[in-house]
Amino acid sequence: MKYKVGFLGGGNIAKAIIGGFINSGLYKTEHIIASARSEKTIRELQSRFGIAATLDNALIVQQSEIVIIAVKPYMIDAVITPLRTLFTDNHIVISVAAGVSTQTLKQYFDDPVKLYRVMPNTPAQVGAGMSVIFTDVSEDEPSCQTVKKLFESVGLVEVLNESLVHACIAVQGSSPAYMFMMLEAMGDAGVKLGLPRDKAYLMAAQTMLGSAQMLLETKMHPGALKDMVTSPGGTTIEAVAKLEESGFRHGVIKAMVACADVSETMSKK
Numbered sequence: 064m065k066y067k068v069g070f071l072g073g074g075n076i077a078k079a080i081i082g083g084f085i086n087s088g089l090y091k092t093e094h095i096i097a098s099a100r101s102e103k104t105i106r107e108l109q110s111r112f113g114i115a116a117t118l119d120n121a122l123i124v125q126q127s128e129i130v131i132i133a134v135k136p137y138m139i140d141a142v143i144t145p146l147r148t149l150f151t152d153n154h155i156v157i158s159v160a161a162g163v164s165t166q167t168l169k170q171y172f173d174d175p176v177k178l179y180r181v182m183p184n185t186p187a188q189v190g191a192g193m194s195v196i197f198t199d200v201s202e203d204e205p206s207c208q209t210v211k212k213l214f215e216s217v218g219l220v221e222v223l224n225e226s227l228v229h230a231c232i233a234v235q236g237s238s239p240a241y242m243f244m245m246l247e248a249m250g251d252a253g254v255k256l257g258l259p260r261d262k263a264y265l266m267a268a269q270t271m272l273g274s275a276q277m278l279l280e281t282k283m284h285p286g287a288l289k290d291m292v293t294s295p296g297g298t299t300i301e302a303v304a305k306l307e308e309s310g311f312r313h314g315v316i317k318a319m320v321a322c323a324d325v326s327e328t329m330s331k332k
C-alpha cells in the first residue's frame with residue numbers, strides 16, 4: 064500500500080484530522096491521501112497540507128491501509144457502494160459519519176473487514192480533540208489499538224458502547240460550535256465594554272482553555288470551581304445571576320438534548 068491512511072471526503076473534519084496527524088508527527092504528508100468531489104477541494108488539500116488528493120475514491124481504498132470515511136452521512140451509500148469489492152481483510156475502515164450506525168455500515172462490508180465508528184471533533188486540528196471510538200470489540204484487539212493510537216495523536220480518546228453515541232455527539236462532536244458561540248458572545252461583550260476585539264477573544268479563549276484544564280486536572284466539581292470565583296456581593300455573582308435569569312444552563316441542556324434527538328432520528332433513517 065502506498066499510503067498509511069486515506070480519507071474518503073476532504074471536508075471540515077477530514078482537514079481537522081489531517082492537520083492533527085501531520086502536526087503531531089504521527090504521519091508525514093506522503094503517508095496521507097484524501098478524495099473530494101471538487102477540483103477546488105483537491106487543490107486546497109494539496110496546497111494546505113502537501114498530501115496527495117484525488118477525485119478517484121477507488122484509489123483511496125486500493126492504496127491505503129486505513130480508510131477513513133469522512134463524507135456526509137447521506138453520501139455514504141453513493142460513495143461506498145461502488146467501492147465494496149475493493150475492501151480487503153487487511154483494511155481498517157473508520158467511519159466518522161454522524162448518525163450512521165455500525166449495523167448500517169456493516170451492510171457495505173464483508174465480515175473480516177475491521178470496521179470502527181469514531182466520533183472525532185474539530186479541535187483535533189490543534190491536537191486537542193476529543194474522540195470516541197464506539198465498538199464492542201475488546202480494547203486489546205490490535206486493530207482497536209491502531210484506531211486508538213491514530214486518534215490519540217490528535218487528542219483524548221474514549222472507547223464506549225455505541226448505545227451512548229447520541230449523548231457523545233451532543234457533548235463532544237457538535238459542542239465546539241457552542242463553545243465558539245460562547246467565545247463570540249464574550250468577544251462582543253468585551254467590545255461593547257471598550258476592549259479591542261482581538262484582545263477580547265484572546266482573554267476569553269485563554270480563560271475557557273484554562274478553566275477546562277482546571278476541571279480536568281483538579282477533577283473538582285465545576286460548581287465548586289465556579290464558587291471559587293464568586294465572592295459575596297461581588298462582580299462575578301452578579302454575572303452568574305444574570306446568566307441564570309437568561310436561562311443559561313437550561314438553554315444549554317435543552318440544546319444538547321435536541322442535538323442528541325436529531326442524531327437519534329438520523330440514525331433511524
Ligand SMILES: NC(=O)c1ccc[n+]([C@@H]2O[C@H](COP(=O)([O-])OP(=O)(O)OC[C@H]3O[C@@H](n4cnc5c(N)ncnc54)[C@H](OP(=O)(O)O)[C@@H]3O)[C@@H](O)[C@H]2O)c1
Pocket residue numbers: 071072073074075076077098099100101102104105120133134135136138141142159160161162182183184185236237
Ligand atoms: N464537522 C465536524 O465537526 C464533524 C465532527 C464529527 C463528525 N463529522 C462527520 O464527518 C462527516 C463529514 O463532515 P464535514 O463537516 O467534514 O462535511 P464537509 O465539510 O461537507 O465535507 C464533506 C466532504 O465530502 C466530499 N465529498 C462529497 N461527495 C463526495 C464523493 N462522491 N466522493 C468523495 N468525496 C466527496 C466533499 O467534497 P467537496 O469539498 O469537493 O465538496 C467534502 O470534501 C459527516 O459525516 C459528519 O457527520 C463532522
